[in-house]
Amino acid sequence: MAYCQNPAAMKCLLVDDHALVRDALALLIALQHPDVDLRHAGRLREARAVLQAEPDVDLVLLDLALPDSAGLATLLALREAAPDARTVVLSADDRPETVLAAIDAGAAGFIPKATESRLLREALATVLRGGVYVPALALDAHPAPPGQPASTEHLGLTLRQIEVLRMLIDGRSNKLIARELDLAPSTVKTHLEAIFQRLQVNSRTQAVVAAARLGLRL
Numbered sequence: 001m002a003y004c005q006n007p008a009a010m011k012c013l014l015v016d017d018h019a020l021v022r023d024a025l026a027l028l029i030a031l032q033h034p035d036v037d038l039r040h041a042g043r044l045r046e047a048r049a050v051l052q053a054e055p056d057v058d059l060v061l062l063d064l065a066l067p068d069s070a071g072l073a074t075l076l077a078l079r080e081a082a083p084d085a086r087t088v089v090l091s092a093d094d095r096p097e098t099v100l101a102a103i104d105a106g107a108a109g110f111i112p113k114a115t116e117s118r119l120l121r122e123a124l125a126t127v128l129r130g131g132v133y134v135p136a137l138a139l140d141a142h143p144a145p146p147g148q149p150a151s152t153e154h155l156g157l158t159l160r161q162i163e164v165l166r167m168l169i170d171g172r173s174n175k176l177i178a179r180e181l182d183l184a185p186s187t188v189k190t191h192l193e194a195i196f197q198r199l200q201v202n203s204r205t206q207a208v209v210a211a212a213r214l215g216l217r218l
Contacts, residue, residue: 010128011037011056015047015078016063016090021113025061025090025124032121033128044069044077051082059127060087061111064102072105079106079171086170088127096141099134104205106171109133109212132169134212142209144200155198155214164191169208169216 012029016022022040029036039057041047044066051057060082064074078087086108091098094112102110109132111123126133157165160181167177178188196202199210 010035010058011039011054012059012061012128013039013041013047013050013057013085014061015041015044015066016061017042017066018063021063028121029124029128032125036128043067044074047078048081051078051085055082055084057082057085060085061090061127062087063090063113064093065091072101075102075105075107083172083176086127088133094135094137096138099138100141100205100209103134103208108169108171108208110135110138130217132208132212132216134209139209139213142206144210144213157195157198161191161195164188165195165207165211165216168192168195168204169211 014022014025014029016025019042022042026038026040029038039050039054041050045068047060047062051060060078062075062078064071066074069077075087075089087106088109088111089099089102089107090111090113091102092113094110094114099110109127111120111127111133112135113120115123115135123133163181164177167180172180174185174188174192177183178185181188183191195207199207201207201210
């Protein structure tokens with residue numbers, strides 16, 4: 001499982017059918033994060049082939065609208081092909097309902113294509129450092145509840161709970177978390193209840209949004 005806090009150790013797959021977009025993002029990543037090992041794909045089938053050949057890909061930057069797949073089905077297909085990679089959505093559709101639906105389907109963040117260049121650079125830098133990026137409109141649609149910690153230092157989570165939270169953000173099911181951490185399903189449930197209580201949230205999607213708001217690193 002890949003939780004990369006150092007972009008130098010990161011292998012990334014960029015999936016977008018627009019060659020100009022791929023080239024522009026690749027150039028931006030090369031200039032600002034020259035040690036990132038970047039792969040490209042313009043179709044879902046191409047992305048699957050890359051992931052099959054290179055299962056050690058850490059991060060997938062995924063456009064949901066591809067010629068051979070569209071919408072959340074694209075995200076679900078990539079999550080199935082690369083369950084150990086973080087998948088961050090790139091999309092021109094940044095409506096809060098689209099962002100939250102992607103996160104609910106297992107995305108570990110969402111970067112709007114239409115954002116201004118400065119914010120795009122910041123968003124890419126955040127996810128390449130292992131952070132969680134969610135656009136401001138989606139954060140506004142999910143305001144922080146009273147009592148939510150203002151920073152990760154105030155969460156008070158155990159090391160095991162932090163591991164569970166990281167896997168939750170990565171879109172892992174309770175069953176997969178239990179298997180990968182060698183825990184009983186009931187123990188995973190107990191950890192999640194404690195995490196939700198600390199974050200003052202009630203769902204996985206709200207937990208990812210809270211992680212973005214707190215600047216949590218994976």
